[in-house]
């Protein structure tokens with residue numbers, strides 16, 4: 111980056127990216143990780159994010175978009191502070207994943223890929239997340255919750271709601 | 284934390300350090316860790332490859348290719364650098380074993396990578412984990428940093444003049460990236476679209492250099508093979524199917540979990556004894572023996588030893604080790620639909636039989652399950668699936684067609700029960716909406 115002050119990323123992430131692009135035999139090997147880490151910080155891949163990543167690696171924005179659209183975790187719109195991903199693939203389906211998904215829809219009053227009006231939660235049906243023996247399994251952002259039952263959904267949501275509140279209070283303080 | 288299970292019939296080789304705090308490097312060393320790497324450093328590449336061949340270890344990623352042979356294909360002299368690439372994309376539905384290895388024994392993956400590097404003469408290895416495994420990537424990153432700090436990685440590993448480095452990499456969501464050539468594309472910062480073969484990765488792989496690609500469980504097994512000796516490891520399994528494997532028992536069993544059992548262990552025993560039988564004393568309907576892409580087996584077909592050859596003879600595949608057990612409350616049409624929906628979602632779209640075939644199959648099965656199927660649709664589904672087989676660019680097309688064929692052939696009656704507006708005979712009707 112010519113002018114680091116112009117970065118859309120936090121100084122810590124910008125510094126991490128400086129190292130990342132030098133780490134591989136080829137700069138663009140850093141592309142997929144950078145997209146994901148950028149999304150973790152900013153919430154989604156905004157135009158500014160794509161532009162800065164293209165610049166850092168030395169490829170075109172079109173090239174970045176072409177790669178980014180391939181990967182299912184990468185997104186171009188904001189989601190909730192806590193993105194709930196319910197696996198409904200076979201092992202989870204056999205152990206009640208669709209009931210679980212229904213319960214989330216009811217409790218949050220949103221459908222697949224929906225975001226709650228307060229932007230605290232979003233909900234997504236996903237493919238196998240590698241927790242098949244602990245089904246039904248979900249991820250909230252990166253946190254796994256194994257062997258989840260529909261009756262535990264309200265408590266789980268309350269926990270995350272509390273965290274979101276505490277976070278916004280800490281920010282305003 | 285995923286629950287660990289245990290059963291007296293288990294032979295704990297790869298899982299022997301699970302639950303013992305071995306993610307911490309000193310603990311790993313205390314438990315005998317990194318001794319195999321040191322031994323390999325002293326013995327040299329030919330010896331390593333001979334031990335690996337003697338072990339008859341076969342790849343745990345799905346195809347079951349003999350690991351020693353794979354390594355021996357890498358040319359000794361190469362103008363371009365050689366690489367080791369560990370496949371931790373673990374996305375085949377029903378499979379969650381690499382998850383536990385990264386969590387409980389990350390150093391075994393590092394040690395196995397070092398040994399693979401010594402065997403082929405590589406200075407750089409990559410450990411690629413699926414993006415959803417963020418907490419495991421963090422564990423791996425810390426383990427790699429600790430190994431550098433101890434001098435087990437870097438310019439002079441274990442005080443020798445040999446160099447070896449490891450880079451951990453995250454994916455960002457894509458089943459197809461688990462296919463080895465798509466994995467290399469992803470690691471080069473591209474879309475995960477597979478490459479044409481030949482050339483094979485052992486000759487032209489990552490960044491154009493010779494590359495060995497192995498599943499994470501395969502790699503984590505390597506230090507144990509060296510510690511036990513190839514022949515002793517082979518003796519645990521069946522002929523040409525050395526050692527143990529991590530079987531992921533999921534679905535309608537009483538005690539789901541990842542169990543380490545000798546290759547060739549009887550499937551019926553695995554379900555009824557190790558995993559405690561069908562949940563609630565229910566009745567078995569079907570078993571998917573090796574991850575969602577492997578053809579289904581009927582209850583009368585499960586008296587087989589679980590190794591690559593015996594499951595192959597029974598008309599299915601040992602695959603990735605994901606054993607999905609289905610009881611008689613399950614609608615097979617719905618199960619087939621959920622399976623094909625996954626492959627339709629994951630098809631990279633490069634070739635027509637896979638892109639169009641999975642789409643058509645999903646549409647037909649959706650209509651069928653909703654009760655709007657016609658008798659000719661059953662044959663059509665079969666015809667479509669048969670015509671995908673062997674006609675696609677990478678094995679994902681087959682992976683989608685094979686289970687579909689199995690369901691239609693073995694459960695034709697159940698498909699017929701859905702005909703002509705009849706509601707699904709099973710109580711619960713779910714909407715499968717993945718797009």
Ligand SMILES: Cc1cc2nc3c(=O)[nH]c(=O)nc-3n(C[C@H](O)[C@H](O)[C@H](O)COP(=O)(O)O)c2cc1C
Nearest residue numbers: 342343344370372373374461462463497498501678
């Ligand atoms: C569509 C597709 C997905 C795959 N996914 C994985 C995976 O997630 N993990 C894996 O180790 N191998 C996967 N494989 C197999 C790899 O291509 C490759 O054979 C394997 O990593 C080789 O390692 P092994 O010899 O140790 O099994 C997949 C193959 C295909 C066709």
Ligand code: SF4
Nearest residue numbers: 632633634637675677
């Ligand atoms: S078989 Fe499917 S996943 Fe493989 S290259 Fe063709 S379209 Fe892509």
Ligand code: FES
Nearest residue numbers: 197202238241242
């Ligand atoms: S099927 Fe749900 S985690 Fe694998």
